[in-house]
Amino acid sequence: MALGKDYVTQECSIARALEVVGERWTLLVVRDAIYGVRRYNDFLAHLGIPRAVLSARLRTLTEEGILEKRRYQESPPRDEYVVTERGAALWPVLRALGRWGREHVDAHRLRLFLHADCGGEVEPYGKCAACGTLVPVADVVMVPGPELDSAPADPVSRALLRPKRLLEPLETEPPQPAH
Amino acid sequence: MALGKDYVTQECSIARALEVVGERWTLLVVRDAIYGVRRYNDFLAHLGIPRAVLSARLRTLTEEGILEKRRYQESPPRDEYVVTERGAALWPVLRALGRWGREHVDAHRLRLFLHADCGGEVEPYGKCAACGTLVPVADVVMVPGPELDSAPADPVSRALLRPKRLLEPLETEPPQPAH
DNA sequence: AGACATAGGTTCAATGAACGAACTTACGAT
DNA sequence: ATCGTAAGTTCGTTCATTGAACCTATGTCT
Numbered sequence: 001m002a003l004g005k006d007y008v009t010q011e012c013s014i015a016r017a018l019e020v021v022g023e024r025w026t027l028l029v030v031r032d033a034i035y036g037v038r039r040y041n042d043f044l045a046h047l048g049i050p051r052a053v054l055s056a057r058l059r060t061l062t063e064e065g066i067l068e069k070r071r072y073q074e075s076p077p078r079d080e081y082v083v084t085e086r087g088a089a090l091w092p093v094l095r096a097l098g099r100w101g102r103e104h105v106d107a108h109r110l111r112l113f114l115h116a117d118c119g120g121e122v123e124p125y126g127k128c129a130a131c132g133t134l135v136p137v138a139d140v141v142m143v144p145g146p147e148l149d150s151a152p153a154d155p156v157s158r159a160l161l162r163p164k165r166l167l168e169p170l171e172t173e174p175p176q177p178a179h
Numbered sequence: 180m181a182l183g184k185d186y187v188t189q190e191c192s193i194a195r196a197l198e199v200v201g202e203r204w205t206l207l208v209v210r211d212a213i214y215g216v217r218r219y220n221d222f223l224a225h226l227g228i229p230r231a232v233l234s235a236r237l238r239t240l241t242e243e244g245i246l247e248k249r250r251y252q253e254s255p256p257r258d259e260y261v262v263t264e265r266g267a268a269l270w271p272v273l274r275a276l277g278r279w280g281r282e283h284v285d286a287h288r289l290r291l292f293l294h295a296d297c298g299g300e301v302e303p304y305g306k307c308a309a310c311g312t313l314v315p316v317a318d319v320v321m322v323p324g325p326e327l328d329s330a331p332a333d334p335v336s337r338a339l340l341r342p343k344r345l346l347e348p349l350e351t352e353p354p355q356p357a358h
Numbered sequence: 359a360g361a362c363a364t365a366g367g368t369t370c371a372a373t374g375a376a377c378g379a380a381c382t383t384a385c386g387a388t
Numbered sequence: 389a390t391c392g393t394a395a396g397t398t399c400g401t402t403c404a405t406t407g408a409a410c411c412t413a414t415g416t417c418t
Contacts, residue, residue, distance in 0.1 A: 010226070011289060011328055011336075014210055014273055017280030022203065024405080031193055040366050047189070050406050055367065076414040078365065086283050092303075093279055094193055096272040101196030104265050110190060124271075125304040149190055157190075203376075219395050229377050234396065255385040257394065 020064055021090065025049050029057050030087055031094050033067055034137065035160060036170035038080035046156035066090070080169075088167060091137045092126060099124040109145040116141045116165060140166045199243055200269065204228050206276070208236050209262070209269050212246055213316065214339060215349035217259035225335035245269070259348075267346060270316045271305060278303040288324040295320045295344060319345045 010016075021027055028047055037043055043054055058081055061067040066087035072080045095113075102109065113122040116139045120130020128135050143163040144150070152158055159172045189195075200206055207226055216222055222233055237260055240246040245266035251259045274292075281288065292301040295318045299309020307314050322342040323329070331337055338351045 010207065011331070012210070012277070013280030013285060013287070013289060014277045015207060015280075016284040017276040018206060020280075020284055022206070024201065024203075027197060027201070028189065028194060031191070041364085044366095050408095051367070052369085052407090053405060056404095076365070076412090089279055089283055093272065093275040096275045097196040098191070098193045100269055100272055101192030101194075101199075104268055105195040105199055106192060108192070110192060152190070220393085223395095230396070231378090231398085232376060235375095255383085255394075 017093075021066070021093075023057070025053055025057055026061065027090070027094065027097070029054070029061060030066060030083070030090050033061075033081060033083040033087060034091055034094070034166055035142065036164060036166065036168050037156060038082055038169050040081075042156045042170065042172060043081075045154045046160075061087070083167065088137045091166075095124045095126065108147040110148045112143050112145050113166075114141045114143060115139060138165065138167050142166060196272075200245070200272075202236070204232055204236055205240065206269070206273065208233070208240060209245060209266055210273050212240075212260060212262040212266060213270055213273070213345050214321065215343060215345065215347050216335060217261055217348050219258075219260075221335045221349065221351060222260075224333045225339075240266070261348075262346060267316045270345075274303045274305070287326040289327045291322050291324050292345075293320045293322060293342075294318060317344065317346050321345060 021030065025047065029043060029049075032043055032046055037046060040054065040058070043049065043058075044051065047054070049057075058067065058069075062069050062081065064086075065084055067081040068084050069079050070082050072078055114120065115122055115128040115130065115133070115135045117133075118128060118131045120128040122135050122140055123129055126134050141163055142160070142165075144161050148161070149157075150161065152161075155172050156170065159170050164170070200209065204226065208222060208228075211222055211225055216225060219233065219237070222228065222237075223230065226233070228236075237246065237248075241248050241260065243265075244263055246260040247263050248258050249261050251257055293299065294301055294307040294310065294312070294314045296312075297307060297310045299307040301314050301319055302308055305313050320342055321339070321344075323340050327340070328336075329340065331340075334351050335349065338349050343349065
């Protein structure tokens with residue numbers, strides 16, 4: 001369903017995957033979710049996505065079991081979207097895309113991914129260059145690369161400048177008290 | 180440009196990649212090109228994509244240097260689209276998507292990828308399970324898996340049932356002489 | 359009490375992309 | 389002269405995306 005009329009004739013697991021995550025914005029929402037973004041307004045600020053499209057993507061990703069909608073406070077009722085194991089399994093897809101983007105579109109090293117246990121760099125296929133382990137997503141620490149903008153406009157990008165473990169919730173700055 | 184209004188706010192190589200190959204149908208066209216499909220009508224038959232959309236994708240993929248348009252006969256003038264090195268570099272992305280699709284959407288093993296030199300199976304991250312080499316795309320042989328439809332309707336799918344090396348041109352059946 | 363702020367949405371009109379059918383071009387074969 | 393083929397283009401309809409405005413429930417400031 002994800003692509004309106006889907007790739008029905010395709011007997012291929014690539015097409016199956018793209019039916020679920022191939023729509024515009026979808027993989028960027030998943031990327032942000034893996035980066036630890038969980039709240040509607042944070043996705044909104046970081047992605048610059050239209051609200052209606054974000055609502056639609058969050059709904060279908062939740063239906064597909066890639067995100068899980070979770071009440072994090074009553075009164076006022078507030079929900080957050082947490083990436084599931086199924087969603088985290090998309091990490092290799094994102095690494096592969098990121099590698100291709102860096103090598104074939106734009107050579108900047110914007111973010112580095114390090115192994116939390118040993119500090120070694122995690123290679124695109126998930127192995128730690130230092131100790132050789134296949135690093136699970138939860139043990140990856142993301143740090144800004146040398147060429148990443150160090151003073152971005154939106155608060156979510158700023159929060160993502162601090163080294164942080166993937167999957168852990170992102171902590172954004174508390175809102176400034178009014179003037 | 181590939182996504183109309185593109186992901187401009189995104190300082191991220193994943194977003195960069197998706198600007199180029201994130202549109203509907205694009206990755207499936209690249210997949211087919213890596214499988215050896217080269218001709219307009221073969222893409223058409225295999226993908227079931229609207230002609231106008233196929234024309235648009237072939238044009239932008241050519242402009243992006245992912246495919247190369249090549250005259251294969253004069254009189255009548257006929258062109259084919261051959262995947263470039265830049266396009267073949269998307270193979271890991273497609274493998275990662277295919278793996279996710281198989282593990283998290285639909286468990287069928289539709290195609291197997293073997294190392295041409297030793298016959299071992301090529302793992303999702305490109306290593307041969309038998310001999311351990313990181314297998315270049317050109318040395319991958321694709322064979323139908325046990326659960327792939329053995330009598331598909333379109334001639335391109337039928338041609339893809341025979342074991343074939345990736346990147347090598349696909350040979351479709353010659354058209355049947357009229358009744 | 360009233361005004362404003364916050365989080366997480368929905369609604370809607372305008373635009374843009376995808377769809378599918380029909381048509382075109384340039385040839386070769388019967 | 390007609391048919392067939394490969395590689396397209398054109399066009400009207402439908403569907404998706406966009407951005408702005410609005411809505412709801414609650415908490416906070418004065």
